[in-house]
Amino acid sequence: KAGVTQTPRYLIKTRGQQVTLSCSPISGHRSVSWYQQTPGQGLQFLFEYFSETQRNKGNFPGRFSGRQFSNSRSEMNVSTLELGDSALYLCASSLGVVSTEAFFGQGTRLTVV
């Protein structure tokens, strides 16, 4: 059974640009959550999608957005990149809607220069 796939693995962008990250969950999983991991702030929840609807959103500015497609694949977009957006972005795949086990991808390492 394939795991959670995140693409790309590494990305370098310039301040002011925008970026789109992709996540393909485990087959059959309908919930996808996104997290930002930085040395200073640790792991912080960005948002969760279930059946193409955003269910929860963390405390991040509107520059961070996401969506989920009918095949459960999800994308997150960050516009007007800032240096502080440099982080490891992790995607989690879950089967159900209530606190089931979440399986994570290897993440996308974003560097903003």
Added chain:
Amino acid sequence: AQKVTQAQTEISVVEKEDVTLDCVYETRDTTYYLFWYKQPPSGELVFLIRRNSFDEQNEISGRYSWNFQKSTSSFNFTITASQVVDSAVYFCALSERNTGNQFYFGTGTSLTVIP
């Protein structure tokens, strides 16, 4: 407010020693879930265990064991006879019934097992 505290930032042990990683949580919800994840250098978070708030039974899985105590709001993780492959960052996390799959993570404990 929800909060997960892992007071131990870094721990070093010699191979074959036992080690316990501490986790203390705060929540107002009566139905909640606790998790432990392992993050090796590759970056992926590896699921280890999930417990719900109504199940205080301790659990053992091979060299791993977990002690859940609601009275002290703790969910500690013990590795018995540690091995070099156990070296990683370990995260404790909390989720609540009302917020679905939103996890609140602790700051992690970096474990180094010295051969």
